Amino acid sequence: MSTRPSLRIRQFTVKNYRLFRDPVTFDLADGDGPADGIVVFHGDNGAGKSTALSALQLFFSGAAYFFANNEDAKDKAHHRRAAMDGYSGFGPVDRDWPFGVLDPIEVEVTFEDNTLGTMRLAVILSGPEHKVRLQRIMDGREQPIAADLRNLLATLFSTPSGGESRPWVRFDPRRRESAVPRRDEASNFESPVTDLMARNLLSLLGSFDGLDRDRWRAFVRDVTSFETLSGLEVDMFMNDVRFERRGQLVLRHSELSSGEQQVAALVAAGLTARASIIAIEEPELSLSPRNQNQLRQILQNQIDDGLVDQFFLETHSPAFDGPRVVRLARKGDKVDVARTASETPAPGLKEKAVEQGGDIQWVTQEGYTKLPPRMIEEMGVPAGGFLCFLPDDDGRWQAWRASELDEEFGIGSADRDE
Ligand SMILES: Nc1ncnc2c1ncn2[C@@H]1O[C@H](COP(=O)(O)OP(=O)(O)O)[C@@H](O)[C@H]1O
Ligand SMILES: [Mg+2]
Known part of the structure; x- marks a missing residue:
């Protein structure tokens, strides 16, 4: 600091x-x-x-x-x-x-x-x-x-x-x-994942400046805060960052997901x-x-x-x-x-919704919806999928599974596997 x-x-x-x-x-x-x-x-x-x-x-x-x-x-x-x-x-x-x-x-x-x-x-x-x-x-x-x-x-x-x-x-x-x-x-635009990034990181790792050492520790903490990288040890070899789980796995930077x-x-x-x-x-x-x-x-x-x-x-x-x-x-x-x-709802409202077993989530203009986790589970779309939304008699919107709506409307594919 x-x-x-x-x-x-x-x-x-x-x-x-x-x-x-x-x-x-x-x-x-x-x-x-x-x-x-x-x-x-x-x-x-x-x-x-x-x-x-x-x-x-x-x-x-x-x-x-x-x-x-x-x-x-x-x-x-x-x-x-x-x-x-x-x-x-x-x-x-x-x-x-x-x-x-x-x-x-x-x-x-x-x-x-x-x-x-x-x-x-x-x-x-x-x-x-x-x-x-x-x-x-x-x-x-x-x-x-x-x-x-x-x-x-x-x-x-x-x-x-x-x-x-x-x-x-x-x-x-x-x-x-x-x-x-x-x-x-x-240069206006900078974003390295290359040799130069590695050399720059190496200069943090090798620095005698206390602030640089803090930065190196922050790098390790930050990248391993991702679930898929958590618990890995991070170090450098030559001009490469390595992620290691001892006795199990050593990954190069280029082997990580994009x-x-x-x-x-x-x-x-x-x-x-x-x-x-x-x-x-x-x-x-x-x-x-x-x-x-x-x-x-x-x-x-x-x-x-x-x-x-x-x-x-x-x-x-x-x-x-x-x-x-x-x-x-x-x-x-x-x-x-x-x-x-931001679109964050009034304080307390979310808690209220959660109390009722629901949640409040962001919906984009295009209709891409981040649904409450419980709803995703119960509606059977853990990996994403189609949900149908219909207004009820009071004009409130309801979410339906496609199969449920099929049945409701008697389309005839209700016996289809979900
Ligand atoms: N010298 C200029 N005078 C007037 N308008 C400009 C000039 N240079 C760029 N623009 C316009 O300004 C806009 C730049 O938007 P930009 O800041 O890149 O938008 P965003 O990042 O929000 O997408 C573009 O529509 C571009 O045509
Ligand atoms: Mg822009």
Whole structure:
């Protein structure tokens, strides 16, 4: 557990960035309550979830660049009396401006930690180049960053928890072949299950840094929290992770199921990136609803252990929801963003239903239904199957087995085996 300020974000606003032309604010906390540790973005394809993540990525890369280069920029400004005081040169930000708009891209971030407060990154086009400026916002006004804060921020935005660490990383579980690059290599999407993942894990295992040792232990704990991997010993040989049940079984990483590989890769990627904030696109890929739930628990453990400050998940699955989620809805070229209750029913209601031998479960838009376990058993669909739903005379819905309904309607196949 480190004593540095947390980089957890409470709120952020994006303006003039891709489809976010008008300012859009994302609230990640209720009133004065704590910000979500696991932030969940929901919304249709194209609603702007990935774009919001890209905006945060721009903030962190721009802020790091600003602190790494701003002294230099200040000197130049002094000598040339440049009009762009406070701006530093920045690499290309491809096609990030909405068409026909040349106002600065702005990403304003309010952190949970008061030392950090609110900071606004502005990016402007300057010929073939881009320039960034970072300001502190206090009482709604821009203030230059005080000298005593500079050192702290410069560290937090480059290596917040030790030499190989970084403030922000983003994974896409679909890209199985790619890998966490070295700190000095730029990449948007990272998700290794390969040689490089193994080498990164090996660097945790072999590290003299106490935090790295915690990360290795977290890796072992997290992957073995899956039922099918529980009780296995985890270690490394050459560039491979091995899972062993003594005297019975030794598995290579590539011999795990795709879901298990996926989780091991995600967990390894997160821990070896040594990132304070981790964004994951569609973490549900390859995972059954139950394993998605388990993955959520793993992420929560990493937060509770102080290894990660915050997760941002872009997902179409409800399995990662906390009490609140962030919903994005696109209407033409506008995006509505709302912090809303997840579909979790009122407190007490579930208990009441369970008392009555039932349960309350999530039903997706497409009708994919996660039924109460007891109902699954009693309706005879432990491996999934068809159930029929009909309204009764009072308009309440009832579930029927297909065979029962056959009989009810006298279709004639009632003698068929179930
Ligand atoms: N520079 C831009 N200006 C306006 N819209 C853009 C720009 N770049 C991308 N878009 C649009 O924004 C949307 C991006 O959505 P994205 O954030 O990837 O959605 P999600 O992740 O929610 O599926 C797409 O519809 C894309 O066409
Ligand atoms: Mg997306």
